[in-house]
Amino acid sequence: MPRHPDLSGSLSFLNLGEVLQLVGGGSATGTLRIHHERVAEPGTIWIEQGNPVDARNGSLSGLDALFSLFGWTEGRFEFTREEVHAERVIRKGRMEIILDGLRLLDEGKIPKLSAAAPAAALEGCEGPPARCPEAPAVIKGPLVDYALVVDEESFYDGDEIVREGSHGNWIWVILEGTAQVVKQTPAGPFRLLKVGDGAFIGSLSSLLTGENVRSTTIVAVGNIQLGMLDSQLLITELSGISNDFKILVKSLERRLRQVTEIAAQAYAGGDGYRDLLRDKKIAVRQGQKEERLFVIREGEAVIARSTPEGHLPLGRLEKGDVFGNLPFLTLGHEPFEAAIFSSADLKLGTLDVASLEAEFRGLSPTLRNLTVHLSACISATTLLTLHQIRHARAA
Numbered sequence: 001m002p003r004h005p006d007l008s009g010s011l012s013f014l015n016l017g018e019v020l021q022l023v024g025g026g027s028a029t030g031t032l033r034i035h036h037e038r039v040a041e042p043g044t045i046w047i048e049q050g051n052p053v054d055a056r057n058g059s060l061s062g063l064d065a066l067f068s069l070f071g072w073t074e075g076r077f078e079f080t081r082e083e084v085h086a087e088r089v090i091r092k093g094r095m096e097i098i099l100d101g102l103r104l105l106d107e108g109k110i111p112k113l114s115a116a117a118p119a120a121a122l123e124g125c126e127g128p129p130a131r132c133p134e135a136p137a138v139i140k141g142p143l144v145d146y147a148l149v150v151d152e153e154s155f156y157d158g159d160e161i162v163r164e165g166s167h168g169n170w171i172w173v174i175l176e177g178t179a180q181v182v183k184q185t186p187a188g189p190f191r192l193l194k195v196g197d198g199a200f201i202g203s204l205s206s207l208l209t210g211e212n213v214r215s216t217t218i219v220a221v222g223n224i225q226l227g228m229l230d231s232q233l234l235i236t237e238l239s240g241i242s243n244d245f246k247i248l249v250k251s252l253e254r255r256l257r258q259v260t261e262i263a264a265q266a267y268a269g270g271d272g273y274r275d276l277l278r279d280k281k282i283a284v285r286q287g288q289k290e291e292r293l294f295v296i297r298e299g300e301a302v303i304a305r306s307t308p309e310g311h312l313p314l315g316r317l318e319k320g321d322v323f324g325n326l327p328f329l330t331l332g333h334e335p336f337e338a339a340i341f342s343s344a345d346l347k348l349g350t351l352d353v354a355s356l357e358a359e360f361r362g363l364s365p366t367l368r369n370l371t372v373h374l375s376a377c378i379s380a381t382t383l384l385t386l387h388q389i390r391h392a393r394a395a
Contacts, residue, residue: 005033005078005079005080006030006079006080006081007019007022007023007077007078007079008076008077008078008079009076009077010075010076010077011034011072011073011074011075011076011077012073012074014077015070015073015102016034016069016070016072016101017070017101017137018140019032019077019079020032020045020052020094020097020098021094021098021140021141021376022140022142022143023047023050023079024047024050024051024094024372024376025050025140025141025142025143025198025369025372025373026050026142027049027050027368027372028047028049028050028079028081029047029048029049029050029081029082029084030047030081030082030084031045031047031079031080031082031084032044032045032046032047032077032078032079033045033077033078033079034057034069034075034076035075035076035077035078036072036074036075037075039058039072043055043056043057043068043069043072044056044057045066045069046086047079047084048084048088049327049328050094050330050372051090051093051094051330052066052090052094052097053084053086053087053088053089053090054086054087054089054090055069055090061089062089062090063089063090063092063097066090066097066101067097067100067104067110068110070101070102070104070105070110071105071111071112072112073105073112091336091337092332092336092337093330093331093332093337093379094330094379095139095330095332095376095379095380096337096379096380096382096383098137099137099380099383100383102137103137137194137380138178138194138195139193139194139195139196139199139373139376139377139380140195140196140197140199141173141174141197141198141199141369141372141373142198142369142372144173144175144197144198144227145364145365145366145369146227147365147366148229148233148234148364148366149173149175149227149228149229149230150229150230151227152175152226152227152228153172153225153226153228154223154224154225154226155220155223155224156220156223156224157220157221157222157223158219158220159219160217160218160219161179161201161218161219161220161224161226162201162202162214162216162217162218163214163217164182164183164184164215164216164217165213165214166213166214167212167214168206168212168214169202169206169207169210169212170202170228170229170231171200171201171202171203171228171229171231171234171370172200172201172202172226172227172228172229173198173199173200173201173226173227173229173366174195174196174198174199174200174201174224174225174227175197175225175226175227176197176224176225177196177197177221177222177223177224177225178194178195178196178220178222178224179194179195179196179199179201179218179219179220179221179224180192180193180194180218180219180220180221181193181194181216181217181218182216182217182218182219183215183216183217183260183263183264184217185264185265185267186268186270187267187268189217190263190264190267190268192216192260192263192381192384193377193380193381193384194221198369200369200370200373201218201226202229203253204234204253204370204371204374205249205250205253205254207231207234207235207238208238208246208249208250209250215257215260216260229366234366234367237363237364237367238367241363242355242356242359244351244352244355244356245356245359245360247295247320247322247351248322248351248356249371249374250320251295251317251321251322252322252331252371252375252378253374254321255303255315255317255321255331255333255378256374256378256381258303258315258317259314259315259378259381259382259385260381260385262313262314262315262385262388262389263381263384263385263388266385266388266389266391266392267388267392269392271392273313273389274313276302276304276313276316277302277304277311277313277341279343280301280302280341280343281341281342281344282339282340282341282342283301283339283340283341283342283346284323284324284334284335284339284340285335285339286305286306286334286335286336286337286338286339287336288335289335290324290325290334290335291325291353292324292325292350293323293324293325293326293350293351293352293353293356294322294323294324294348294349294350294351295320295321295322295348295349295350295351296319296320296321296322296346296347296348297319297347297348298319298346298347299319299342299343299344299345299346299347300316300317300318300319300342300343300346301316301317301321301323301340301341301343301346302314302315302316302317302340302341302342303315303316303317303323303333303334303338303339303340304338304339304340304341305338305339305382305386306338306339307386307390309390309393311339311341312385312386312389312390313389314333314338314382314385314386317340322351323340325353327353327357328356328357328360328361329360329371329372329375330375330376330379331375331378331379331382332378332379332382332383333378333382
């Protein structure tokens, strides 16, 4: 007897991208079925720990099938938590899939309300930069956990919630509304991501290290309602996590800053990032099966995405930074979607992936959601960075 779905609703209320964010934010495993009255068989997406691993829509399978389902803007969805036996054929991260899918739909490359779009209409953003406009998606989080919300604040359209270079270690969760993340550059303000309901504003590393200089400006888009989180409760919980997990969180925060800085450089016409791969040798190939998680003891490494234009650098990793297999978070980086280049003097240690994952699963909902949101921002900013580098090279 079929199980009753754990989550269901209308695609006219939540589009597929929003559904994937909602399911992914909870790191759920199960089957997402998409129904439309004009199609006899539902589209199916198999999800493991919040990330799509395979999909089917008519004669299409894998990523082509998943992208085609973004065209089903009407109908209903049903998600059932259950064991998934599908082989992982989709390697793209959840956030990258969402941004690409919504962009392709916006460009008209995915037919709306179609049973199955032809593969030719499902080209990703690997072509000329002019065909890859800014992503229209808003990064959202899971349902808000109010346990740590101690106060609420309202901001109005155009208000600066946070200014780049200012100080502060408080963290907000967006209760309702949308905000724009902006980076200042010599060429003027560079609009990065938009974040919405359930997303966070603020940095975990500021609570871990006391470094409280804001790295971007956050501006309200329309009216927005924020919930301020209890910093003391977060600090108390963070004091109890392992040193290895603290290393991981701080490294992910630095990785996001690195990716953001390269995007901003390319936007402003700078080319300092071009030298990052100089005198580096390949350490982990993109797509390589790598089960280990490394921490850098000496030397440095560079994350780079393999593209038809060559390897495009995404960030520099230094002593204390982490790279490798991170199965419980999706960054859109190594090992599946980026390579690692290393300096000749690179020395590494290893971290216990199973222990880190068990610790991640045991975090409070708010701290776990903050970590997932951080990985989603890395993935989404990576796409923007790649677009800016391509645009700069084509100019």
